[in-house]
Amino acid sequence: MIAPDDLVCLKAIALLGGLSSAVSVSSQSLAQELSISPQTASRRLISLENTHMISRTMRGDGQYVTVTQTGEENLRVEYAAYRRIFETHDRHYILEGELISGLGEGRYYVSVEGYASQFSDKLGITPYPGTFNVKLSPSAIETRRKLDAMEWIEIEGFTDHDRTFGGARALKCSINGYTCAILIPGRTHYPEDIVELISAEHLRDVLGTEDGSAVIIEVTR
C-alpha cells in the first residue's frame, strides 16, 4: 500500500496531467502546491520514484515527472474506493432509536382532511390516525442531520374554517418493511432527536412495540 503522504503527492502530479504526459514538477512548485517544505517535497518525489510510482527525467528546463503504470494503478484503487463510497445507488440511511409516546395531537392533525388528502396524494399513504414517535439514539442524530439534504416532499399549509394549518415536509421511509413517512412541521424549531412518523398501519400494533422498544428506521435515497 502506498504511504498516505506519498499518495497526496502522486495525486497532485496526476492532477497536473502526469498520467498522460511528462509534466514539469520542481520540489519548489510541489512544496507550494501541497503546503510542505521543499525538502519534504523532494523526499516524497524520491520515495515515489523508489517505489516505481513515477519516473523522473531532467531536461534543459528542469525536472519532468510522469506517473507510471504502477502509480496509475494505485490512484485507480483510491478512485474505486471513493466510487464505492459515493456511488452506491441505493444509499440506505439507518436511524436507530426507541418508541416514545407522542402528545396525542398527532392523532388530531393526521385526521384533518387538508393534511390527510395530501398524505394520500403525495406520499401514497392513507394514514392511520395517530403518529409513531421515535427518540433517536445519540449515534443516529448525525445521520438524521444528513437526511436534510434529501428531497423532502412539501405538505402545504392551508386554512379551514378560519383556522390556519401550517406546512410541513415529509420523507418516505420504512420500519420493518412497513412504509411510513417522517413528518416535520415547518413552523416550530423541532428537537433533532425526535422523529414523528405516519403510516397506513397502526405501527405500534403491527410491530408489537411499546414505549422503550428499539426501532430501526430505514431511509433509501
Add this chain to the structure above:
Amino acid sequence: MIAPDDLVCLKAIALLGGLSSAVSVSSQSLAQELSISPQTASRRLISLENTHMISRTMRGDGQYVTVTQTGEENLRVEYAAYRRIFETHDRHYILEGELISGLGEGRYYVSVEGYASQFSDKLGITPYPGTFNVKLSPSAIETRRKLDAMEWIEIEGFTDHDRTFGGARALKCSINGYTCAILIPGRTHYPEDIVELISAEHLRDVLGTEDGSAVIIEVTR
C-alpha cells in the same frame, strides 16, 4: 486540509457505511483494517473527532462512529479530484521526441497493396510512401508505455506472391494537426523509444522538419 493519515482512516469508516449510519468501529478493528497499531488507530479517531470529521458514541456493545457532514465534504473533495484525474473524456497523451531517419524499408512496406488497402480502410489514411520516425525523449517513454492499454487497430498479415507479410497494430494520432498513425510491427521486439508513423502527407515536408527537429505526437483517447 485534512491530514493524509486521518483521511485514510476517515475513508475506511466511510467504506464501512459511516456516511449513512452509525457503524461499529473499535481501535482494534480499525488498526487491523489499516495495518497500524491500535494506539495509532485510537489517536486517529480522536483527531478525526477533534476536527469534527466524525462523531462517536458509546453503546452497550461498543463504540459507534458516524461520518459528519464536514467529514463527508472532505471525502467529496477527494472524490472530485479523482474524477478530474480519471474522467477527462478527451484524454490527451503527449509524446515528445525528435525526428530521425528510418531504414528506408518503411517506404517499401507502406506501398505494398495488402497494407496500403488496410491503412485506407481501417485508418482512413492513404499513406504517403514512407514512414516518419521519431526517437522519443526519455520523459516520453513512460507515456508511450501507457498507449499499449489503448484500443489499437489490427493490421492483418497476408501472403502475396508466396511472400509472407506480418501483421501490425496501428494507433491514430496527430502531429501539428496532421492526422497520422503509429505503426508497430507484430513480428519483432520493437525498441520502446522509437515510434514509426504513417500519414497521408509527406510530414517531413509539410512540417518543415529535418533529422533532429523536435516533434510532438498527440494521441487522444
